[in-house]
Amino acid sequence: MIAHQHRVFGVALRMLGSRAEAEEAAQEVFLRAHRAIADFRGDAKLSTWLYAIASRLCLNRLASGERRLLREGEETLARIPSGHASPADELERSERDAALHRAIAELSDERRLVVVLRDLEGLSYEEIAAALDLELGTVRSRLHRARLDLKEKLERFLP
Amino acid sequence: MTCHDAREQLSALIDDALGAEERGAVEAHLATCAECRRELERLRDTVALLRAVEPARAPAGFVDRVLEAARPAPWPRRLVRALLLPWPVKLPVEAAAIVLVAVGVVYVFQATQGLQQARHLGSVQSVTTASDQAAPAPPSQDAVREAPPTPEAARAKQTARTLEGARPQNKEQAPGQKALEKSASAKETPEKKGAPTSQAFSEAGQRSKDSDERRAKLDDAARDVAKRQANAPPATSAEPQVAGKLEESPARAEHSQGVAAARARSSAAPASEPRVDTPQAPRPAATPPMATAFVPPDVSGRLAVANRDAALQDLARLLARLGGVEDRRFVGDEGPIIELTIPREAYPDLLRELAALGRWQLIREAPALPERIRVVLRITS
Numbered sequence: 233m234i235a236h237q238h239r240v241f242g243v244a245l246r247m248l249g250s251r252a253e254a255e256e257a258a259q260e261v262f263l264r265a266h267r268a269i270a271d272f273r274g275d276a277k278l279s280t281w282l283y284a285i286a287s288r289l290c291l292n293r294l295a296s297g298e299r300r301l302l303r304e305g306e307e308t309l310a311r312i313p314s315g316h317a318s319p320a321d322e323l324e325r326s327e328r329d330a331a332l333h334r335a336i337a338e339l340s341d342e343r344r345l346v347v348v349l350r351d352l353e354g355l356s357y358e359e360i361a362a363a364l365d366l367e368l369g370t371v372r373s374r375l376h377r378a379r380l381d382l383k384e385k386l387e388r389f390l391p
Numbered sequence: 392m393t394c395h396d397a398r399e400q401l402s403a404l405i406d407d408a409l410g411a412e413e414r415g416a417v418e419a420h421l422a423t424c425a426e427c428r429r430e431l432e433r434l435r436d437t438v439a440l441l442r443a444v445e446p447a448r449a450p451a452g453f454v455d456r457v458l459e460a461a462r463p464a465p466w467p468r469r470l471v472r473a474l475l476l477p478w479p480v481k482l483p484v485e486a487a488a489i490v491l492v493a494v495g496v497v498y499v500f501q502a503t504q505g506l507q508q509a510r511h512l513g514s515v516q517s518v519t520t521a522s523d524q525a526a527p528a529p530p531s532q533d534a535v536r537e538a539p540p541t542p543e544a545a546r547a548k549q550t551a552r553t554l555e556g557a558r559p560q561n562k563e564q565a566p567g568q569k570a571l572e573k574s575a576s577a578k579e580t581p582e583k584k585g586a587p588t589s590q591a592f593s594e595a596g597q598r599s600k601d602s603d604e605r606r607a608k609l610d611d612a613a614r615d616v617a618k619r620q621a622n623a624p625p626a627t628s629a630e631p632q633v634a635g636k637l638e639e640s641p642a643r644a645e646h647s648q649g650v651a652a653a654r655a656r657s658s659a660a661p662a663s664e665p666r667v668d669t670p671q672a673p674r675p676a677a678t679p680p681m682a683t684a685f686v687p688p689d690v691s692g693r694l695a696v697a698n699r700d701a702a703l704q705d706l707a708r709l710l711a712r713l714g715g716v717e718d719r720r721f722v723g724d725e726g727p728i729i730e731l732t733i734p735r736e737a738y739p740d741l742l743r744e745l746a747a748l749g750r751w752q753l754i755r756e757a758p759a760l761p762e763r764i765r766v767v768l769r770i771t772s
Binding site for chain 2: 386389
């Protein structure tokens with residue numbers, strides 16, 4: 233669990249938008265996994281199984297409408313270490329991060345989930361298909377649509 | 392391959408997720424189309440931006456909190472949860488618990504003789520209370536002779552009449568109060584008249600010293616009344632329970648009161664709450680009075696035996712043979728106290744048999760014995 237906590241929390245954070253809600257959801261993911269450990273098939277990776285649980289739980293929460301409306305956008309931003317960047321660079325980075333996050337947050341839930349799993353969490357297409365119980369072609373097209381959306385919104389930050 | 396087809400594959404190309412054939416086709420198109428190459432670069436940069444996002448980290452203590460939540464709750468918390476069941480479950484359970492407690496109280500009361508004795512003693516108090524309560528009539532002597540509203544009032548006035556003989560200066564007081572005072576002053580009057588001492592009645596049925604004295608006083612007062620009635624039975628007596636019997640035969644007045652007393656005792660508690668009468672609870676006015684409970688037995692005596700249990704068994708057989716009935720039994724300081732009723736014709740046999748059972752000492756015998764004689768025996772060692 234120690235090895236997977238950050239991944240599960242990361243998915244929940246990017247999908248749900250607030251750290252508090254993400255922690256609650258991630259905790260629920262591990263509790264469900266704990267209860268359903270007998271259902272875990274040894275042939276799948278444990279991480280894929282946990283991602284599957286986390287993805288379903290997040291989509292359900294998003295669909296149920298019970299979640300808080302608050303979207304703590306800044307919270308979900310990754311704080312990239314600034315290093316020795318100049319104040320101008322720092323400002324630009326900050327703006328870009330904000331735009332990036334906003335763009336991710338504005339994706340549809342299904343597209344956002346795929347892009348989070350692929351580009352932020354690094355899952356393969358096959359793993360995503362397994363976790364979300366989708367066809368490989370569906371994963372590929374959703375991911376591509378998500379990236380095109382993001383490209384449009386982040387146009388001005390691209391080199 | 393058209394630009395549209397090629398651009399659809401760009402993401403997969405970036406992720407190296409295309410088959411060799413697809414990849415070849417896309418790359419062939421890209422080699423000829425600068426626009427699609429530019430599109431590929433923009434997409435690659437976008438993906439690079441995404442992948443530069445630092446991975447999120449779960450907050451500190453997250454694992455501990457999960458483990459805490461996954462651990463089964465400690466038993467006190469589970470107990471509390473079990474107790475706080477949903478209402479549809481909890482209410483019947485609580486109702487059943489209340490019923491159980493009530494049944495338990497009744498059982499303990501029945502099983503504990505001390506409590507029953509307390510109830511009996513409580514009825515002594517209720518006489519004075521009843522006398523007190525029966526005082527709405529005007530404070531004239533004539534009013535005492537009017538029909539009393541309740542049996543308690545009748546008895547209170549009966550006692551009050553006795554009192555008036557002894558203390559006529561109390562006319563201005565309500566009869567009930569007089570009756571109460573009679574209870575207090577009774578300790579002098581019987582002695583002046585040479586009535587049986589309180590010891591006589593104490594022999595007959597009581598354990599507690601205090602209650603012995605109090606009962607003896609009340610007993611003497613009641614006997615005094617009975618004697619007066621025997622000499623001049625009150626034809627207009629309105630007492631519903633006892634008057635009829637009094638009119639049967641003046642000589643049997645005392646016995647009649649005894650019968651009434653037994654009846655009053657047996658029906659002392661209302662049917663709705665047969666045994667849970669608390670000593671302090673005031674009785675309803677409609678209930679037969681307990682006052683007759685203090686009329687002394689017709690016969691009392693002491694039977695000293697070597698073996699009490701054997702004597703009690705012999706006594707039970709004897710009663711069965713003679714047609715007698717054991718009414719009540721107490722546990723006294725010196726031994727069991729039996730209250731029994733026996734037909735008059737069997738009384739000589741009873742005395743003879745008692746003398747055979749042990750050392751029999753007749754303490755009191757009424758001058759005129761009724762048809763059914765009430766006897767109180769104290770069995771001692």
